[in-house]
Amino acid sequence: MKPISSDNSLPTLDEAPRFALSRVDSEQAPRFTRRFRTRIFFYITALSLATSLTSAGIFTWRQTIHIDLDRDRRAKTLLTGLATHADIAAYAGDQALCELASRTTLDEEDVGMVAIYDRRGKEILERSKINSEHPAPDPQAMRLMLGNPDAAPIKIPRATFHDLYAPIVTFVRDPADAMVEPGIGSLRREVVGVARVGLLLEQGQRQVIEVILWGVYLAMGILLLGVFAAALISRKVSRPVAELTLGADLIRAGRLDTRVNIQSKDEIGQLGYAFNRMAARLAETMAALEALNRDLEAEVARRTLTIQRAAAFTALLNAPVRQRGSSAMAPRMDTGEWTVMGGKMLPTAHASGRASGALAQLLDKALRALMEGSESRAAAILLVDEESVEFALEVSWCVGVVAREIGQIPTEDELSREAAWYDSRRLVVPLHMGDELAGCILLFRDSLPPTDRVQFATHAASQLAIAVSNVLAYAHQIHLARELRERNVALAKQRDQLEEMNRLKSEFLANTSHELRTPLNAIMGYSELIADGVYGPLTPEQQDALTGIEESTRNLLTLIDNILDLAKVESGKITLHHDEVELRELVRGVLTEAAPLAKHRPYQPELDAPRPVTLRTDGPKVKQIVTNLVSNAIKFTPEGQVQVAVGQDAGGQAFIRVRDTGIGIRPEDQRIIFEEFRQVDGSYTRTYGGTGLGLAIARRFAELLGAELSVESALGVGSTFTLRLPKEPPAPTTREVPIIAGPGAGTGPRQTRRPITPPPVPPLPPSVRKPPRP
């Protein structure tokens, strides 16, 4: 420890700031151009100046107040004395006596005027030394003084003096009582006059000026004392501070053995003592830091090596994954046994399982890296078979293979809780895939593993678990992809077979229907000829039989026509012919044609069309849709009403609404009535007849027209079918419609069909040629 003052090589205190500045300047530090001593000097001087000014101000203020109070007190004394001395004079109203009484008062230097007035306010005496101003007595003050013996003196400020008034009071009592005994009888005060004194302000002003001068002297005196004290204190205070500054600068320069020599017993001395302790502690800390830095560097190098090993291990594990797609990497997962790699390194042969493919390569590389990274003489990786159902037992058994060597078997809980379990020679690290225990790593060492080796093994275990998981997942993915391809090929083959079968069915149905229609037409024609008696008269029984033949034939023909229509739709070639169509006339024609259907009904279908509705659409298709709807309405409405409305909604869209009060449709059945060959109930067919194709065809035609066909119905109340036609028809083209849904529908490509052309009908004899009834 070297005190600064004892070191001859160090600058003196006077040179210390310059020394510090030069050192600081050399290190590009800010310039310290102000001196602490100067600042203290200026602070104390400024404080002294403020104190002196404040003191002088307070002194002057207080003295001025005292002067004013003294002047008032003196004025009161003079006035009271005059009033007391002049009581007899005022009582007598005698000027000579007043002169005598006021002489003493008037002789006072600051009294400029004296006056005495009698009890009526009349002047008895006035004597003045004031030449410039002789004001008359203030009337209000005179009234106040004469009217009240107890009135307090009044001061009226004038330009050069204070005009003072006081009542002159005497005591009045009974003269007889006064003669026989002064102390008895009633006594009262009576005003016998007014005393007035003019007190000059000049003397007071001189006193004020004198007080101000004394205030200035006082301020200057305090300021001089303050300057002297500032010089003294700044020198005394700045010396140890400068020494501390120099000491701090030396320590900063690296001279940690520097100590300051401050002997004072106050806070500065305490600061010096603390500075020396700080310097000593700083030296100790610096030494400790250097040692710590060395340790840290060694630790960093060791950790760096560990990280590098871990990174190399991670890169090693990632290598097989990057080779996915190679057929050679697909592992064989069909052994169902424990898989043990590096079995040759284990002292027991219980672990006889074996991995294959990429997994085997991965585990082999991992074992080599683990042995190298953990500085072990032997290593093993044990994996649990993923299909095992006795997981805990097999883990214990698995670990037990090695645990028998180390004399202790860790439980599954221990393996799950602890990151690593080891004794002096063996290190067991669990492998976790997600939340499941998938196996463990066994490392054999000759000594207790250091912490960084344990950390490395733990890190390697986590990376290895991920890598194994990736390899297994990749193998599983390859297996799934292969299986999917095989299934797709089989499905495609099945789909082609179904499509061909469907096409053959449709062609057969269309051809068969057409072939049936031709003879049916012939049957109907000959039946009508017979009924008309072309071949001779008929008996009533024959007539009834013919009628039955005719109705059955018509039904069969209708069925065939519907099948043909449906076949056309399903074959995919429907030609639309759009033209201007007036819907009201169209519906009126439908109702006319449907009138025979209602000849056995107690009602006739009604038309509600207040105005014509014209739009561009395919009229025959619309008519067929409406005919189907009206026929159904009449068919399912034994009694009640059938009404057809034609119009346009608020948006200008045309609609045709067929409403009946028939049997109605249950809500759950309303979605199936548009399907082919479907009626709500089989009994309907028996009761009301029909093929179940009318609404299906109507729905298909509506779709072709871009229209919408919907139903609203309530069972037992009736039904309402609404056809909403678009404002503009779709483009006039041949549209492709999907084939009827069947097995395999929707899985294969849509096919289009050629329109089915009906075979020619054989001509009838000219004499019997008549078109069949619809």
Next chain:
Amino acid sequence: MAGGLASAPTGAEEASGRVLVVRPDGGIYAQIAEEFEADCRVRAQTKLLKEDNAADIRRAVRSTDVVLAVGQRAVDALRGVPATVVAALVFSPPPGVIQVDPGPGPSYELTLEALQRALPDVTRVGLVYGRETEEHVQRFIVPPARRLKIELVKERVSDGPDAVRTLRRMAPYVEALLLVPDLEVMTPQVFQYALGLQIQRALPILGVTRHQVKSGAFLAYDADPRALGRQAAEVVHQLLDGVSKVELLDSPQAVPVELTVKGDVARRLKANLAPLRNLQARFE
């Protein structure tokens, strides 16, 4: 009321007579009343004179045979009552009131003689008086002054302030001041001013009562208050015994007077005290 006294008494109280003492509050008045009550053979009722009970007193007087009025204010309050009034220590008695003492009149001669003995060089005495005492001065002061060869410088004044002004003018020309008990003139301020002259100009003040001497006057002759009380009891007895009021009015009562001297004033005036002691003077 005298008639009332002449009629025969009907009962014990009537035989002894009904006496009322009216007096202001105060030491000397109480002294006289106490002495009177001590000497009076009948029990007297005393009423204090206050500023607001004059009417009550006048009602009480109606059932009274003799009223003793002590002091000038009591006499003034009983002025005009239909009763026989005996007055004590009164300076300006109204007509018809029986005065216990002859007043200061006979004492002026004694006062001037005492002055001459104490201060033989004093030959000119100043005097101010008012309307009430003009006759008094001519009757009781001028003759003895002439006999003692003392020059009287006298002047009639209207009131107290006039008296002060007159005394101020008179002071340079006189060697002593004689005070008269004129109630319009002799105000406390006049007495105060006279005392000032005594101090400033060494003018001896010849007072009227011993209390003026006590307040600063040089000397005065007056009757002892207790003697006044006893004399009042004597007069009341005479009235109760049937002596007529007129008879008592015509024969002034003889009450001994005493000389009172202010010692320190006498020494300051360098007065000759031996003759004063021979006159049995009381020194204050």
